[in-house]
Amino acid sequence: MNLEYFIAKRIHFQQGKKNVSRPAVRIATIAIALGLAVMIISVAVVIGFKQEIRNKTIGFGGHIQITNYDSNNTYEMNPIRVDESFIKKISIIDNVKHVQVFATKPGIIKTKTEFQGIVLKGISRDFDWNFFKSNLIEGDILHISTDSLENNVLISKYMANLLGMKLGDSFFTYFIQNQVRARKFTITGIYSTNFVEYDKLFILTDLRHVQRLNDWDEKQYSGLEILINDFDKLDETGDAVYNVTAAQYTATGQAYYTQSIKQINPQIFGWLDLLDINVWVILILMLAVAGFNMISGLLILILERTNMIGILKSVGATNWSVRKIFLYHSFFLVGKGMLWGNVIGLALCAIQYFTGIIPLDPEAYYVSTVPIAFNWFYFLLLNIGTLIASILMMIGPSYLITKIDPAKIIRYE
Secondary structure: OOOHHHHHHHHHHOOOOOOOHHHHHHHHHHHHHHHHHHHHHHHHHHHHHHHHHHHHHHHHHOOEEEEEEOOOOOOOOOOEOOOOHHHHHHOOOOOOOEEEEEEEEEEEEEEOOEEEEEEEEEEOOOOOOOOHHHOOOOOOOOOOOOOOOOOOOEEEEHHHHHHHEEEEEHHHHHHHOEEEEEEEEEEEEOOOOOOOOOOOOEEEEEEHHHHOOOOOOOOOOEEEEEOOOOOOHHHHHHHHHHHHHHEEOOOOEEEEEEEEHHHHHHHHHHHHHHHHHHHHHHHHHHHHHHHHHHHHHHHHHHHHHHHHHHOOOOHOHHHHHHHHHHHHHHHHHHHHHHHHHHHHHHHHHHHHHOOOOOOOOOOHHHHEEEOOOOHHHHHHHHHHHHHHHHHHHHHHHHHHHOOOOOOHHHHHH
16 A cells, blocks of 8 residues: 555545644635636637637638739739639648639718728629528528529628618619729628628628629639638648649739738737737746645645654655655645636536627627637646646645654654
8 A cells, every 4th residue: 555645645534623724725725726717717718719700700711712913902803714623623632621712892882871881792602601601690691593693692780780771671882993883782681790890891792793893704703712621731721722823824824822811811810829828827827826825735734744744754754755645635635626626617618608698899809708619638738737737836845844853843742
C-alpha cells in the first residue's frame, strides 16, 4: 500500500470541524472551482463568438473567391468568363465542398420617405441556401427558374425595418452607369443574421438581373464562391485553388484573382484573433488567483500538522515522503475544486446555449445573445492544464517541510 497516499486520505476525508485549516481549505477549493468555471465559460464564449462571426462572414462570401484580377475593391467588378470544365477543375480539389457563381451590382433603393445604398447580389440555381435558410425569418428563399425571370428578392430584416417595408412589398432600385436604370423588385423573403455590416448591404436576386444590368452574357460573372469542408485547411485549400487558377486566363487574356475570406476581410479576422489574447489573460489571472489560494491553504495545513511531520520524520520518513503526503492532499483539494468547477461552468454554458438568456446588442456584437460553443477537446486540455499547473505550484511551498526539525517540534509539543 502507498503509505503517503493512505495518510493523505485520512487527513483530507477525516478532517475535524475544529481544524484551523478547514476555512482555508474551503476557500482554496472554492477558488479552484470558480477559477475553472470562469475559464470554461470564457473559452466557450470566445470560441462560440468566433465561430458565429466567421460563419456569417463566410455565408455572405464563401470561403474562397475567384474574381477578375483587374477588379477594384468595390462591388462594381469586371467580369470573368467561366465554363463547366473550369468549375469542375475547382470542384475536384481536396476539401472543396461546393462551387457557385455570383454577380454584384451597387444600387440605391428609393422609397417615398427613405433611400438606402445597397449591393444587389445575383445568384444562380447552384447557390447553397443552407446559411440563409438557417437565418430566414419570413417568407421563402428564391426559387430560380430557367424558364422565366422573376423580380423576386431576399432582403434583411434590418433593411426592411430601415425602409419601412414588409414581406410582399415592392420597391424600385436605381443603378447608375452611363445612364440611370431602374428595376422594380418584390420581397419574397426576409432574413436576419444580426451581422449589421452585411445585413444593411446585400439583397439577393436572380443572377440574370445583374448580368442584364451590366450588359453581360450568360457565361459572364463577377466571380466564383468556393465553400470548403474544413475551415482549418483554408490556407492549404486556397493555395491549391490558386495553383489551378494561376495558369488560367479569361477570354480577354486577363488573369484570375484568388482570395480567401481572411484576405477579403482581414479586419474582421484580425479582430477575432485578438480575442485569443483576452482568453489567455483570463486563464492566467484565474490560475494565479486559484494558485495563490492553494498555496496559502497548503502552508496553513503544513503549519497545523507540524507535530505529525515531526513524528513521521522521527520514525524514519524522508522529507520527500512527507512532502508527498501533502501533495496528495493538495491533489484531492484540486480535484474536488475542478469537479465543482466543471459542473458550474458547463451548467451555465448549457443554460445559455439552450435558452439564450443573456442578450447582446447585435449592432455592437453582431449576435443577439452570448454565443456558446462546446469544444470538448479544449475543455479537456483546460482541465489537464489546470491540474498540472496547480500541482506544480504546490511543490515549492511543500519545501517548507524540509525545514522542520523533528527534535525541536516534538520537544515544544
